[in-house]
Amino acid sequence: EDWKEKGAATGIRQEIDQNGRPVTRVVKKGVKDFSFGRTLGEGSYSTVLAATDRQTLREYAIKVLDKRHIIKEKKVKYVNIEKDTLNRLTEHPGIVRLYYTFQDERSLYFVLDLASGGELLGFLKKMTSFDVECTRFYGAQILDAIDYMHSRGVIHRDLKPENVLLDDQMHIKITDFGTAKILDPKKTNGTGSGDPLEGMETERAQSFVGTAEYVSPELLTDKNACKASDLWAFGCIIYQLLAGRPPFKAANEYQTFQKIVGLEYAFPDGFPSLAKDLVERLLVLDPITRLPIEHIKSHPFFDGIVWGKGLWKQKAPRLK
Ligand SMILES: Nc1ncnc2c1ncn2[C@@H]1O[C@H](COP(=O)(O)OP(=O)(O)OP(=O)(O)O)[C@@H](O)[C@H]1O
Numbered sequence: 001e002d003w004k005e006k007g008a009a010t011g012i013r014q015e016i017d018q019n020g021r022p023v024t025r026v027v028k029k030g031v032k033d034f035s036f037g038r039t040l041g042e043g044s045y046s047t048v049l050a051a052t053d054r055q056t057l058r059e060y061a062i063k064v065l066d067k068r069h070i071i072k073e074k075k076v077k078y079v080n081i082e083k084d085t086l087n088r089l090t091e092h093p094g095i096v097r098l099y100y101t102f103q104d105e106r107s108l109y110f111v112l113d114l115a116s117g118g119e120l121l122g123f124l125k126k127m128t129s130f131d132v133e134c135t136r137f138y139g140a141q142i143l144d145a146i147d148y149m150h151s152r153g154v155i156h157r158d159l160k161p162e163n164v165l166l167d168d169q170m171h172i173k174i175t176d177f178g179t180a181k182i183l184d185p186k187k188t189n190g191t192g193s194g195d196p197l198e199g200m201e202t203e204r205a206q207s208f209v210g211t212a213e214y215v216s217p218e219l220l221t222d223k224n225a226c227k228a229s230d231l232w233a234f235g236c237i238i239y240q241l242l243a244g245r246p247p248f249k250a251a252n253e254y255q256t257f258q259k260i261v262g263l264e265y266a267f268p269d270g271f272p273s274l275a276k277d278l279v280e281r282l283l284v285l286d287p288i289t290r291l292p293i294e295h296i297k298s299h300p301f302f303d304g305i306v307w308g309k310g311l312w313k314q315k316a317p318r319l320k
């Protein structure tokens with residue numbers, strides 16, 4: 001039938017067949033359904049291309065992974081984690097959405113939201129640092145996305161300005177979930193929120209370590225990441241947006257780790273005092289005493305932020 005030729009969208013379609021009977025059809029997208037455009041960026045195992053759906057003319061980012069390379073580098077596990085995580089995080093404007101996956105003999109394809117603005121890090125470098133209004137807006141969007149992630153039992157584990165992308169409205173889209181951790185629903189108290197230590201590995205040693213400057217002390221001292229580890233990284237990001245550099249940065253990774261576990265950081269002169277108070281309550285060594293999300297949302301630094309859908313409909317402040 002014509003719907004096959006058209007390459008109708010993936011998933012389930014309810015249709016009426018030639019005898020007037022309701023029929024459920026499953027259709028699959030493929031490479032031929034898209035026209036590929038410019039390269040948006042390269043990863044260690046992937047190339048991300050802009051692409052247009054030939055049928056709907058909608059634009060996407062398609063992440064193409066080379067199977068041979070992934071197998072050679074033993075990264076198959078990360079591919080599955082990225083797919084499974086993105087399939088759980090489908091209902092939030094601040095998280096890159098996965099629409100389809102498909103493959104051919106050579107590659108795997110992830111059809112994702114297009115974040116045409118690129119990385120938040122790029123804007124931060126261009127501006128050197130953000131003012132309080134911009135830090136408050138982008139901090140609030142990042143926190144709202146973290147709250148949703150955690151409520152769906154996902155810990156990102158590698159939050160940093162490189163992994164916060166921007167769309168054409170200059171709103172954020174968090175990406176890079178290949179190293180995320182999906183909490184086992186059987187082990188949690190099921191409320192989906194509240195327990196900052198949720199995710200602490202008890203049996204197995206944690207394998208993955210994030211990016212040095214944003215790694216939490218608990219991951220370094222007892223090899224454990226938990227939900228509160230994402231809030232440590234959040235504290236580092238707020239500091240970096242206002243200061244123009246991350247709080248813990250040394251000549252090499254080992255010295256950076258020493259500063260983290262020793263809590264060796266200082267605020268530059270003129271660092272806004274409300275932001276300083278917030279960062280001081282996030283960059284604490286004990287994950288239990290780290291400010292939980294609800295208390296971060298009600299911190300005076302975020303006074304004026306309307307949490308929820310409004311945050312995603314309002315106009316982004318001009319970067320200054
Ligand atoms: N949805 C997207 N929209 C626009 N650009 C994107 C999107 N996803 C990724 N990119 C860009 O493509 C580049 C490669 O991203 P990708 O996630 O494939 O690898 P990476 O995670 O950056 O690198 P690595 O795999 O080494 O960690 C990134 O620098 C990012 O800026």
Ligand SMILES: O=C(O)[C@@H]1CCC(=O)N(CCc2ccc(Cl)cc2)[C@H]1c1ccccc1Cl
Pocket residue numbers: 066067068070071076079080083101102103108109110
């Ligand atoms: O889990 C899935 O959705 C399917 C299941 C069927 C399938 O064959 N794949 C690809 C599995 C795979 C993963 C990594 C490599 Cl290097 C090769 C094949 C999976 C897949 C297809 C397209 C894109 C990603 C993935 Cl994991």
